[in-house]
Amino acid sequence: MDTTLNNFTIQVATVNGSGSQSANLVLLRSIFNMGIPCNGKNLFPSNIAGLPTWFTIRVDERGYACRRKDVDICVAMNENTIDADVNELAPGSVLIYNEALSYRPRREDLVVYPCPFTALAGKVTTEPKLKKLLTNMVYVGLLQELLGLDPVAVEQAVQKQFARKAKAVSLNLGALKEGVAFAREKLTKRDAFKVERRDLTAGKILIEGNAASALGALFGGCTVCAWYPITPSSSLPEAFIDLAGKHRHDKDGKATYAVIQAEDEIASLGMVLGAGWAGARAMTSTSGPGISLMTEFAGLAYFTETPGVVFDVQRAGPSTGLPTRTAQGDILKVACLSHGDTQHIVLMPASVEECFTFGMEAFDLADRFQTPVFVLTDLDLGMNVWMSDPFRYPEKPFDRGKVLSASDLERIGKFERYRDVDGDGIPYRTLPGNPHPLASWFARGSGHNEAAQYTEKPAEYKRKLERLARKFETAKSRVPAPIVKNGGDGEVGLLAYGTSHWAVLESCDQLAALGVKADYARLRALPLPDAVEQFLASHRRVYVVEQNQSGQMMALLRMHFPAHAGKLRSILHYDGMPLDAATVTEQIAACEKESAN
Amino acid sequence: MTTTPVAEATKANLNRAGLDKAAYKGSKSTLCAGCGHDAITNHIITAFYELGVEPQSVAKFSGIGCSSKTPAYFLSRSCGFNSVHGRMPAVATGALTANRQLIGVGVSGDGDSASIGLNHMCQIFRRNVRMLYIVENNGVYGLTKGQFSATADVGSRQKGGALNDYEPIDTCALAIELGCGYVARSFSGDGKQLVPLLKGALSHNGLAFIDVISPCVTFNNHDGSTKSYDFVKEHDIRLHELGFVPHYEEVSVEYDEGTTTRVDLPDGSYLTLKKLERTYDPFDKRSALSTLAASRASNELLTGLLFLDENRPTLDQRMKLTERPLIELTEADLRPGRAVLEEIMETYR
Ligand SMILES: Cc1ncc(C[n+]2csc(CCOP(=O)(O)OP(=O)(O)O)c2C)c(N)n1
Ligand code: SF4
Numbered sequence: 044m045d046t047t048l049n050n051f052t053i054q055v056a057t058v059n060g061s062g063s064q065s066a067n068l069v070l071l072r073s074i075f076n077m078g079i080p081c082n083g084k085n086l087f088p089s090n091i092a093g094l095p096t097w098f099t100i101r102v103d104e105r106g107y108a109c110r111r112k113d114v115d116i117c118v119a120m121n122e123n124t125i126d127a128d129v130n131e132l133a134p135g136s137v138l139i140y141n142e143a144l145s146y147r148p149r150r151e152d153l154v155v156y157p158c159p160f161t162a163l164a165g166k167v168t169t170e171p172k173l174k175k176l177l178t179n180m181v182y183v184g185l186l187q188e189l190l191g192l193d194p195v196a197v198e199q200a201v202q203k204q205f206a207r208k209a210k211a212v213s214l215n216l217g218a219l220k221e222g223v224a225f226a227r228e229k230l231t232k233r234d235a236f237k238v239e240r241r242d243l244t245a246g247k248i249l250i251e252g253n254a255a256s257a258l259g260a261l262f263g264g265c266t267v268c269a270w271y272p273i274t275p276s277s278s279l280p281e282a283f284i285d286l287a288g289k290h291r292h293d294k295d296g297k298a299t300y301a302v303i304q305a306e307d308e309i310a311s312l313g314m315v316l317g318a319g320w321a322g323a324r325a326m327t328s329t330s331g332p333g334i335s336l337m338t339e340f341a342g343l344a345y346f347t348e349t350p351g352v353v354f355d356v357q358r359a360g361p362s363t364g365l366p367t368r369t370a371q372g373d374i375l376k377v378a379c380l381s382h383g384d385t386q387h388i389v390l391m392p393a394s395v396e397e398c399f400t401f402g403m404e405a406f407d408l409a410d411r412f413q414t415p416v417f418v419l420t421d422l423d424l425g426m427n428v429w430m431s432d433p434f435r436y437p438e439k440p441f442d443r444g445k446v447l448s449a450s451d452l453e454r455i456g457k458f459e460r461y462r463d464v465d466g467d468g469i470p471y472r473t474l475p476g477n478p479h480p481l482a483s484w485f486a487r488g489s490g491h492n493e494a495a496q497y498t499e500k501p502a503e504y505k506r507k508l509e510r511l512a513r514k515f516e517t518a519k520s521r522v523p524a525p526i527v528k529n530g531g532d533g534e535v536g537l538l539a540y541g542t543s544h545w546a547v548l549e550s551c552d553q554l555a556a557l558g559v560k561a562d563y564a565r566l567r568a569l570p571l572p573d574a575v576e577q578f579l580a581s582h583r584r585v586y587v588v589e590q591n592q593s594g595q596m597m598a599l600l601r602m603h604f605p606a607h608a609g610k611l612r613s614i615l616h617y618d619g620m621p622l623d624a625a626t627v628t629e630q631i632a633a634c635e636k637e638s639a640n
Numbered sequence: 641m642t643t644t645p646v647a648e649a650t651k652a653n654l655n656r657a658g659l660d661k662a663a664y665k666g667s668k669s670t671l672c673a674g675c676g677h678d679a680i681t682n683h684i685i686t687a688f689y690e691l692g693v694e695p696q697s698v699a700k701f702s703g704i705g706c707s708s709k710t711p712a713y714f715l716s717r718s719c720g721f722n723s724v725h726g727r728m729p730a731v732a733t734g735a736l737t738a739n740r741q742l743i744g745v746g747v748s749g750d751g752d753s754a755s756i757g758l759n760h761m762c763q764i765f766r767r768n769v770r771m772l773y774i775v776e777n778n779g780v781y782g783l784t785k786g787q788f789s790a791t792a793d794v795g796s797r798q799k800g801g802a803l804n805d806y807e808p809i810d811t812c813a814l815a816i817e818l819g820c821g822y823v824a825r826s827f828s829g830d831g832k833q834l835v836p837l838l839k840g841a842l843s844h845n846g847l848a849f850i851d852v853i854s855p856c857v858t859f860n861n862h863d864g865s866t867k868s869y870d871f872v873k874e875h876d877i878r879l880h881e882l883g884f885v886p887h888y889e890e891v892s893v894e895y896d897e898g899t900t901t902r903v904d905l906p907d908g909s910y911l912t913l914k915k916l917e918r919t920y921d922p923f924d925k926r927s928a929l930s931t932l933a934a935s936r937a938s939n940e941l942l943t944g945l946l947f948l949d950e951n952r953p954t955l956d957q958r959m960k961l962t963e964r965p966l967i968e969l970t971e972a973d974l975r976p977g978r979a980v981l982e983e984i985m986e987t988y989r
């Protein structure tokens with residue numbers, strides 16, 4: 044029998060609320076502890092308990108990190124989904140199932156390992172609730188034996204998961220042992236999947252994007268966080284609360300940050316803008332429905348030139364949509380959120396590391412450009428566990444932008460809030476409370492002139508709009524530039540952003556194997572930098588890969604670069620599941636075949 | 641050194657901040673002549689001038705409406721934020737949290753606060769943000785030409801004759817119910833009452849809410865309106881005669897202890913409440929609420945200090961916020977060191 048080493052997927056099918064998450068994380072971390080690159084995705088329902096949930100682990104020593112649709116090893120623990128779970132398996136896959144379920148195997152083409160998980164957990168405890176939880180650790184033990192996981196790596200993972208709480212650790216190790224013993228005594232390995240120690244994860248971390256974004260906010264100097272709970276965003280402000288609670292105190296132990304759970308997302312952004320206007324670094328975090336509510340305030344922020352940071356952890360819409368599933372469906376709305384001629388700076392991290400760096404950068408950009416900055420992540424990035432290099436300590440000091448103090452005003456002798464003194468479209472501002480007699484100004488959403496006075500005069504209003512446009516022109520060279528990976532010959536280009544990156548990376552290799560050589564540019568921010576136009580100009584066909592139905596980024600590209608509109612093609616994925624490489628490769632290969640004909 | 645009589649006369653008009661009253665004015669009002677809102681603006685100017693507040697330490701906030709335009713018409717030396725319709729409380733909460741040294745003044749309308757922004761108003765009562773919150777209440781949406789607002793009384797008629805038969809929202813009752821510690825109602829035409837209430841509000845530690853009946857001369861000042869000048873004059877029942885003695889006043893003020901209650905405020909200032917016809921206890925939440933309910937039923941407009949409680953923690957206090965304004969914290973205060981990041985990274989290994 045051939046061995047498939049360090050390259051397979053595991054899917055655990057359980058019931059939401061059954062406590063399988065800990066076991067799944069132990070499994071993931073055990074593989075990570077053995078030096079093998081891996082990541083974990085939780086495909087969960089919009090439900091607190093009772094509905095089916097799947098946890099998938101991709102182990103891949105080449106480092107590919109996107110989802111793989113095919114399941115190599117299925118651990119079936121859910122009575123209600125087992126038939127469908129089994130039906131989806133390709134011949135030769137492994138099925139491990141709980142014998143306590145009524146399911147009886149019907150497929151001959153699988154490697155099937157039945158296991159009395161519940162009974163084995165019963166050997167460790169008789170307490171029903173605990174037994175249910177420990178059942179999950181038994182399959183980890185079983186997999187330890189079958190895959191050849193290093194017992195030391197697994198034990199370390201258990202220690203870490205249960206934070207060295209002695210009782211929980213010993214119970215879980217007990218359940219684990221039952222799984223190992225059962226596999227050893229009762230099963231004969233008949234499948235190909237194996238792990239072998241590597242040295243590819245040394246120093247690396249496993250982290251969720253929302254925690255990384257919260258770290259960005261912490262190190263970016265955020266002092267005011269106003270938020271309203273919504274999946275998949277909540278764990279971001281919650282992580283910030285946790286971090287700030289530990290690391291943000293003055294010498295008397297008082298908080299050097301404020302967190303307000305607002306009454307809704309409208310108030311959340313209102314509070315952020317009030318704080319930003321007053322001179323604080325403020326943020327909120329939400330998902331699609333909250334973005335919709337923030338619409339009016341987003342325009343006020345743009346027009347009054349008030350800084351603030353909004354994290355949008357996207358989920359599948361419209362409306363409530365699939366609240367626990369991922370998408371990139373907000374980009375078009377966020378790009379110009381509000382009415383009138385509004386545009387925004389939007390950062391689009393693809394990795395947990397960028398959640399951290401862009402999380403910090405967003406505050407600098409908001410202060411520099413005196414405007415709201417949106418950080419667009421998604422459920423896949425925000426709530427799933429990704430392997431990453433450790434985050435580097437920021438070397439760049441805060442950029443607080445053009446703020447005039449009382450002594451600045453004394454020196455300059457005049458102040459007009461909205462005058463473009465430097466010709467870069469960015470005016471100077473003062474903060475309320477500045478004691479200088481010249482400092483005061485009145486922020487208003489209605490028409491205003493350079494001196495911040497009310498105006499309805501056509502020329503003054505137009506001048507304001509045009510200066511704002513100039514400001515965004517300046518922003519183009521300040522936001523993160525696209526990252527280009529060359530591999531083509533000027534014929535085919537790929538464009539993607541956010542989490543689509545991981546599928547596109549792998550797809551580039553798959554396409555090359557099929558003879559399609561492509562360059563790939565990853566967009567990282569709006570406004571679209573000039574380099575994007577150069578990329579479009581230097582390719583004959585450009586595929587825009589994104590996770591929405593209508594090709595939203597492509598629409599933006601067409602709007603901004605009409606001369607290149609004809610060469611753009613959409614590669615779309617919009618079923619709520621994280622994007623996989625095969626989906627991208629198949630679509631592009633088909634299009635390329637057509638182009639060749 | 642000799643001083644000329646002219647200089648002396650000017651000096652006599654300077655307050656303790658060294659400013660004359662003109663320093664507290666704003667740009668010229670664009671509201672209709674006779675609008676109640678303009679009278680309130682003048683009372684605000686008087687209160688701040690007489691108290692000698694440094695205008696630069698004040699931050700003004702408003703939503704949208706004729707009333708919400710008025711922060712442009714007073715304290716032009718203060719920064720202000722005219723935000724969006726109904727959301728003034730959110731913006732003020734953010735700004736005053738970011739800089740706890742600012743003196744916050746919010747001006748809103750009955751449409752702004754009791755209709756579109758009702759949630760935000762209720763929430764700011766609960767949070768007890770330290771600021772003065774004024775609703776200029778005319779029972780209609782002035783700026784959109786006279787539609788009923790949620791404070792219009794049952795039986796009140798629009799200019800065109802349409803009848804309101806929806807129950808009104810009593811913003812003061814809500815404020816008392818939801819934990820606001822300084823609740824008052826007044827009338828734009830009664831500076832003698834409103835000015836001391838405004839001054840008292842600025843000495844309060846927490847949210848001070850004042851609902852000021854402010855007739856809209858253009859859309860709601862006719863017979864059949866319950867927010868007209870005539871109606872208010874006929875139905876206004878002042879609960880007490882108000883006086884305010886600031887903490888910096890050296891001479892003590894004489895008052896009759898038999899008829900007057902002294903209400904001490906946290907900064908050492910105090911209000912004097914001289915009894916008029918009725919006995920009213922502004923410290924008793926339940927009786928305040930039942931008196932308000934009874935007054936609504938009998939078509940009376942009770943004005944004065946409705947409720948006071950100086951013992952409620954403010955939002956800043958609840959959050960155990962550092963004394964220094966958050967906006968003054970620097971990178972050294974805010975960005976944890978390298979070791980902290982390394983320690984955090986270790987937890988993810
Ligand atoms: C979101 C939104 N909806 C509607 C309006 C239109 N609008 C402007 S002012 C106003 C009502 C203002 O009423 P009120 O707060 O009582 O102020 P007043 O003019 O009576 O002083 C309305 C509905 C708006 N500006 N914004
Ligand atoms: S419409 Fe009414 S509320 Fe508005 S300015 Fe005129 S009188 Fe005042």
Ligand SMILES: [Mg+2]
Nearest residue numbers: 749750778780
């Ligand atoms: Mg009104």
